[in-house]
Amino acid sequence: MSTTTSPASATSIPPVVARTVTVAGARVHYDTTGTGSPLLLVHGTGSGGAVINWGQTAPRFSGSRTVITPDLSGADRTVDDGAPLTVEALAEQVIAVIEDAGLGPVDLLGFSMGSPVSAAVAALRPDLVKRLVLVAGWTYTEGDEYLRNNFTLWQRLGENDPAAFGRFVTMTGFSRGFLNGIGREGVEALIPNMPPTSGTLRHVGVDRAVDIRELLPRITAPTLVIGCTQDATVPVENSRALAAAIGGSSYAEIDAGHVVFFEREDAFVATVTDFLAARAA
Numbered sequence: 001m002s003t004t005t006s007p008a009s010a011t012s013i014p015p016v017v018a019r020t021v022t023v024a025g026a027r028v029h030y031d032t033t034g035t036g037s038p039l040l041l042v043h044g045t046g047s048g049g050a051v052i053n054w055g056q057t058a059p060r061f062s063g064s065r066t067v068i069t070p071d072l073s074g075a076d077r078t079v080d081d082g083a084p085l086t087v088e089a090l091a092e093q094v095i096a097v098i099e100d101a102g103l104g105p106v107d108l109l110g111f112s113m114g115s116p117v118s119a120a121v122a123a124l125r126p127d128l129v130k131r132l133v134l135v136a137g138w139t140y141t142e143g144d145e146y147l148r149n150n151f152t153l154w155q156r157l158g159e160n161d162p163a164a165f166g167r168f169v170t171m172t173g174f175s176r177g178f179l180n181g182i183g184r185e186g187v188e189a190l191i192p193n194m195p196p197t198s199g200t201l202r203h204v205g206v207d208r209a210v211d212i213r214e215l216l217p218r219i220t221a222p223t224l225v226i227g228c229t230q231d232a233t234v235p236v237e238n239s240r241a242l243a244a245a246i247g248g249s250s251y252a253e254i255d256a257g258h259v260v261f262f263e264r265e266d267a268f269v270a271t272v273t274d275f276l277a278a279r280a281a
Contacts, residue, residue, distance in 0.1 A: 014062050021100040023093045026080035030070035030097045034062030038103040039276075041069050042094060044112030044136075045207060047076050047199035057261045060269045068106065070097045072117070074199035082198065085206050091120035098128045107276055108221075109133040112234065112258065113203055115242070116212045122223070123215035131279050132223040133272055136231055136258050138238035139245055140211040146235060151208045158196030158204065166191040175230035175257035216245040223249040224275040226260070226268075233258035250275065 016033045039061055041054045058067045071078045072090045094117060098106055108129045110118025115137025122129040141147045150172070157165035170191050171179070179187050194200060223246050227239030236253065243251040252271050256264040 019100065021096050023096040024089070026073050026078060026093065028070060028072070028093045028097060029075075029077035030068060030101070032066055032068050032101060033058065034064070034066050036065045038066045038068060038101070038106040040094070040098060040101075040106045040108050041067065042108070042110040042114030042118045043069070043072065043075065044114050045200060045203040046194045047074060047197040047203075054261075057265060057269070060265065061273075065107075066103060068097065068101055068103075070094060072114075074202040076199070082202075085202050087116050087120050087206060087210060087212060088124075090117045090206065091124060094118070094121045095125050095128060098125075105130045107131045107133070109135065109272065110137065111135045111261065112137065113207055113210075116210045119212050119219060119242075119246075120215055122221050123212075123218035126218075126220050129221045131276055132219065132221040133226065133275065134223065134239075134242060135226045135268075136228050136234050136239060136260065137225070137242050138210060138234050139213050139216065139242050141208055142211065144238070147238070148208070150233065151204055154196075154204045155201060155208065158201045162196050165196045166194065169194050169233075172232040173258045174263055175232075177230075178257060178263045213245065216242075217247065219246050222279040224272070225249055225251050226271060227251070227253045228258055228260045229253050229255045231256075231258045231260075 014034045016031050018031050020027050020029050041058060043054060054069050058069055061067050070093065072093050073080045073085055105128050108118050108121060115134040118132060119134055122132045138147060141151060154169065157168055170187065225239055225243035227236040229236050243249045254260050254264055254267050254271060261268040
């Protein structure tokens, strides 16, 4: 494990400590910031960018928590052999980060691809997860024709038409009202945020193969599933099914598109904070 520390700015933003941990040959980068009860945020599909890696949202939690943000294989700052990825392999990376950080069991939040990964962590290592939040997630891809075709289109556009890929994931990642609200200049600024790098396409391969149905009954941590009512990437029915498959879980919906923590950050932070506070030991 290696560590570097970024100095705090003139404001009260806590410093960021950058670390790496080696897992099955991958050097997994992760950041920690803030103090207090640990909250680990697992990103969705994408190799980098502020929308993908919690750059805008993590500071909303770090005032009262230690926030941990790993870059899983396929993301910019983690180095590995480039082989195809699985939910289980990414879950092992999250497990290694939790253990390496040495902060005991964490509150674990996964978004999009990070949702099935986080669910797998909670199922496989319940001793490491205090509370679980799954955002815009799903249980399986094969057999859901909308998801299968959506992620297949991501793959083909990413391989053959990168410009169209950026526009399509932006169009389906945010609600129509949000896109119209930020206008053409704002939309054009969002489009480059998730380029179809080789790492991003490895994540899409994970999306296409998700099937965590056998793991879900093993989750014992108090769980909140958050669905997004205008989600065109992972339709809200998938979040409802995910919640129904986890015994005793809580469920909430936010009126937003897929990238809810960017589109409706205040509502997202409040929903997560309220759940964690209500379920605190």
